[in-house]
Each structure stands twice: as structure tokens, then as C-alpha cells.
Amino acid sequence: MKKHHVLTSLAMLAAGWFTLSALSPASSSRQTKIPAVADSLKQDPATGLVVDERLNLVVAQCTACHSSKLILQNRFTRDGWKEKIRWMQRTQKLWDLGETEPVVLDYLVKYYGPEQKTFDGRRKPLPTVQWYKL
Ligand code: HEC
Incomplete structure (x- = not known):
């Protein structure tokens, strides 16, 4: 019985969270992940x-x-x-x-600019590459 009770509470918490996050305006900003x-x-x-x-x-x-x-x-x-x-x-x-x-x-x-990698612009080669001996 006790276990059942805990599960029910958890389910209710989860349901509440989903409802809240669906209603809250902040949730809409979460899907606008800033693209590269x-x-x-x-x-x-x-x-x-x-x-x-x-x-x-x-x-x-x-x-x-x-x-x-x-x-x-x-x-x-x-x-x-x-x-x-x-x-x-x-x-x-x-x-x-x-x-x-x-x-x-x-x-x-x-x-x-130096940091931009737009389209064909690939990162500039590293000026000095030091290879580790394995
Ligand atoms: C009046 C003609 C003219 C105009 C307008 C012009 N350029 Fe040039 N630009 C040249 C010439 C000539 C070269 C040398 C081309 C070559 O070396 O084959 C050159 C070379 C370049 C280079 C290569 C430089 C290097 O060090 O290799 C860049 C970058 C460049 N131009 C950017 C621009 C930008 C940005 C503008 C706009 C603000 C512009 N150009 C407008 C004539 C012009």
C-alpha cells in the first residue's frame, strides 16, 4: 500500500509538472534552441x-x-x-x-570575422600543431 501511495504521488507530481510547464510561457523559449x-x-x-x-x-x-x-x-x-x-x-x-x-x-x-565559420569557411588551420608521441 505504501509503495502504491508513493507512486501515485509521483504520478501526480509529474502530471502537475507537465501541466505547469505546458502553461508557463517560459516553456516556449525552450524549443527555440539557438542554432549554430x-x-x-x-x-x-x-x-x-x-x-x-x-x-x-x-x-x-x-x-x-x-x-x-x-x-x-x-x-x-x-x-x-x-x-x-x-x-x-x-x-x-x-x-x-x-x-x-x-x-x-x-x-x-x-x-x-576570425571566429566565424560560415558555409564553406572552415576553421583556419592551427598555426602550430604538436603531435604527441603515443
Ligand atoms: C576598385 C576595384 C575593387 C573594389 C571595388 C574592391 N576590391 Fe578588393 N581587390 C581589388 C583587387 C584588384 C584585388 C587584388 C586581386 C588579386 O590579387 O587577384 C583585391 C583584393 C581583395 C582581397 C584579397 C586581399 C588579399 O590580401 O589577398 C580582399 C579580401 C578584397 N579585395 C576584399 C574587398 C572588399 C571587402 C571590398 C569592398 C569593400 C572590395 N574588395 C572591393 C580591387 C577591388
Whole structure:
């Protein structure tokens, strides 16, 4: 009898928990598991660049002279991207991006920054690999 009693209490607790969790608004946030970056991003079929509201601007400014591949295959910090832009301005006749420059930089560092692994962008090889002798 005692065992039966304990089981009944457990069942009631469980039922109560299910009801509560179904009713509570917090339960809906549990199913929105944050997906990995690459899963949540759309890729522009024409250029391979990540689609967001700045895409058109970046395409216009950055794919006029060369393929988007030069962006896709690189990962730089904000300063790194800025340096590339300065270098193209000095040597490749890239124009002054004016007030679009910070917007372009935001985009580049968000998707093509050092930590990002978007689509084909694989993690950079480790600079020094030390193999253990087994
Ligand atoms: C006016 C023409 C022009 C525009 C516009 C342009 N680039 Fe370039 N970019 C070049 C040239 C030329 C090269 C050298 C290509 C080569 O080496 O084959 C280059 C090279 C690059 C490289 C490779 C640099 C390296 O060190 O290997 C990256 C990355 C790059 N561009 C990104 C961009 C980005 C981002 C934009 C937009 C802000 C942009 N480019 C806009 C002309 C341009």
C-alpha cells in the first residue's frame, strides 16, 4: 500500500509538472534552441555571401572588381578588413566608401570575422600543431 501511495504521488507530481510547464510561457523559449551560426544564415545564390539587409550594399561595393570569393575565403578582424580596404584604395583604385564604410565593416566582421565559420569557411588551420608521441 505504501509503495502504491508513493507512486501515485509521483504520478501526480509529474502530471502537475507537465501541466505547469505546458502553461508557463517560459516553456516556449525552450524549443527555440539557438542554432549554430551557419544553420541560421541564408546564402545569396549569386555571390555566396550571407544574406542580410546590408547584402546589396556589400555586393555593390565589394564585387565590382573581383569575385566575392575573395571575401568568402578570408577571415579578418575589423582592423584587418579596414586594412584591406585601405590597401585596395591605395593600390587598386578602390573608391572612398564614405559613410557606407562602417556598415560594410560591420557586415564583414560579423560574417567573415576570425571566429566565424560560415558555409564553406572552415576553421583556419592551427598555426602550430604538436603531435604527441603515443
Ligand atoms: C576598385 C576595384 C575593387 C573594389 C571595388 C574592391 N576590391 Fe578588393 N581587390 C581589388 C583587387 C584588384 C584585388 C587584388 C586581386 C588579386 O590579387 O587577384 C583585391 C583584393 C581583395 C582581397 C584579397 C586581399 C588579399 O590580401 O589577398 C580582399 C579580401 C578584397 N579585395 C576584399 C574587398 C572588399 C571587402 C571590398 C569592398 C569593400 C572590395 N574588395 C572591393 C580591387 C577591388
